[in-house]
Amino acid sequence: MSSSVPPPPDGSEPSQPGPQQPEQPQLPQQAAHGAPYGPEGAPPRRRRRGLVVALVVAAVVLVVGGAAGAAAFLKLAPRGAQPDTVLPADTIAMVRLDLDPSAGQKVAAARFLTKLPDVAKTGDDVDLKQSLWKAVASSDEGLAKLDYRKDVEPWLGDRAAVAVLPGGSADKPHVVIALETTDQAKAKAGIAEVAAAGGAKEPLDVTARDDYALVTAKDVTADLTAGLAKGTLASSSTYTADLAALGDTGVASMWVDTPAALKSLGSALPTGAVPASALSKSGRVAASLRFDADYVELAGVTRGGAAPTSTTGAGAGKGLTTLPADTMAAVQLSGLGEAVKANWSAASAQLPAEQLDAVQQQLGVSLPDDLAVLLGSRLTLAMPKQDLQSLGGSDVPTIGLESVTTDPARAETVVTKVTELSGVDNLVSHQVSGDTLYLATTPDYLKALTGTGTLGSSTRFTTAVPDAQKATASAYVDLEALRPILTQDASADAKPLLQSLTAAGFSATIGTDGSGSFSFRVLGG
Structure with a gap:
């Protein structure tokens, strides 16, 4: 069957959706129409x-x-x-x-x-x-x-x-x-x-x-x-x-x-299968x-959901679009700093107070404030194309981080303290530019991150991640670049399928009125 079929019509039938599935009845026999x-x-x-x-x-x-x-x-x-x-x-x-x-x-x-x-x-x-x-x-x-x-x-x-x-x-x-x-x-x-x-x-x-x-x-x-x-x-x-x-x-x-x-x-509703915003009481x-x-x-x-208490970071900036063109994988999340502060009481209650005090004293940080500043209003993790299979047991992959935050200098101080105390300060390069803290495992990748990347100009990226600049959360994976890893242990039947996939992307937005949208796409080619 060739792909030279006529273009699809503009209209489409209405259809319908459904829930997660509790146990359902097996099929019996049937009577006259309507009965x-x-x-x-x-x-x-x-x-x-x-x-x-x-x-x-x-x-x-x-x-x-x-x-x-x-x-x-x-x-x-x-x-x-x-x-x-x-x-x-x-x-x-x-x-x-x-x-x-x-x-x-x-x-x-x-x-x-x-x-x-x-x-x-x-x-x-x-x-x-x-x-x-x-x-x-x-x-x-x-x-x-x-x-x-x-x-x-x-x-x-x-x-x-x-x-x-x-x-x-x-x-x-x-x-x-x-x-x-x-x-x-x-x-x-x-x-x-x-x-x-x-x-x-x-x-x-x-x-x-x-x-x-x-x-x-x-x-x-x-x-x-x-x-x-x-x-x-x-x-x-x-x-x-x-x-x-x-x-x-x-x-x-x-x-x-x-x-x-x-x-x-x-409790029978499987909450992990739908977005968190859909699990509110409205x-x-x-x-x-x-x-x-x-x-x-x-x-x-x-x-029809409840309006978020804050949308700081949501849709702010350009998200993943300004990452380097050779990005192999990336994820961006907005509002993590405020989320940490809002949920700290419940989260910290799971640990003994003396243990938290010891951590703060050892690292020289104040929780949750320093953690919130570090995570900022928009956090991005990224990885450029590289041969991950060639890495040895002690090798560190090239990865980077961007944090848009209200106090980037304070965030950098936290990073310095933590990396020095952990003994990995020689493995991490960091720099502040404007309202953003940049970190990378190599100086070259740090330089690439602080520049203006052109990932957003890639047709593959824009197809995989719709509305990336407005997204509250987004992710992108270049599956073609990862084919050696994806196919190395694949069966003979699965390998051709995996080799035909080129990229995957996710984006989600939420508005001030509580409405939102999400998309997960897998591209073939």
Whole structure:
């Protein structure tokens, strides 16, 4: 499949998002359209398998293994409704998979995937849904015994979602699985068979609504029905506004009403998977996995959150853009100094007071003030291109630091004290220029950092790190420069893929009103 496909259209279908996934029900059988039905109880034989895993695996199939199915993916013609049209308006979280996204996404995915190895060798007979099913079924003895062509393909559609409704608890959340179906009658037997094979431990209901089968535990069905009577998620003005801010929802997406999710799920919500700003007691987060001709991106927005107490350093200066052109890796964070001071009481409470006093006396510093000054309003760590594999055990890689701070002279004094007491003062060069303290492990790199670099003029950098000058946090990695390390222990199958990736970048912004955005991109070429 060549990359000379027509440019993508301007429009794109609305899609939807979803949450982190608590344990969800296995699939039972289904009744007449609009009515729930379920088995009297399938015998428990094996541990339950969360079908949310299927959504995650599908994304991997598209992004990594998707190279093998690019032609098949492009052949799909967009049709049908999205899962948010059959989920209640009071849904508090949702994660969605779409193997039939907008035409623009299909063209972009095809263009990107042709840059990955072996796409030109693949035919048009790759079935993405079958690849997904095999990935999921391979980890379950019961599901592995099913025949995809006979037991699954005749009824399974191209879209799916897992949603959480209000009223549940951390131990037993109210979960709904929405599966698009191509034949409701065949889905009745098929879903029941999958549930039995997967070892469902309790009877479940399946409510047929439009072209979807909504799978719930029996004690959740009434809430589902009552919620749908009040409207669908797609009709929620808050939800649709969040999706409008997000843009194209790509091949997978998620949406979470944070306070409602925290109230319902509590400690069961995996907080590490979403930005810190999305975990406040207010606001919402939406994210999507989507394609561009040059990259695959995980993009997201946070909306309606509490305004930050301070945005000092956020978007100030030019961030990574003025680093040297030969930068191999870099990360920039804003507001660390103020964050240290704001959280010092809680952090220092974890250590004995006498231990902290001893550290301050030994280093000749005052905590947290000196640490806050050193970290400043914007901190940047950077590394130029170099042969890391040739470094010996005692060799120090070339790295540098820039700290924009209110008192750079004081920050330099702290560095001098710490490096001298640590015996590494001969390994660190430092200099103050204006409001910035510069440090480097070599004099040459210190000189390069204090000059005006041109990394921001690189197309690869600007593609990987959007809005770098405005970012509250950003990062960049030149994967091409790191190929020797990335591929040295890679398998024969993984090595061509790693060799085809050129860069990765991250950027995040947060505004004074609490809204924000983030982007993580991986470039191929």
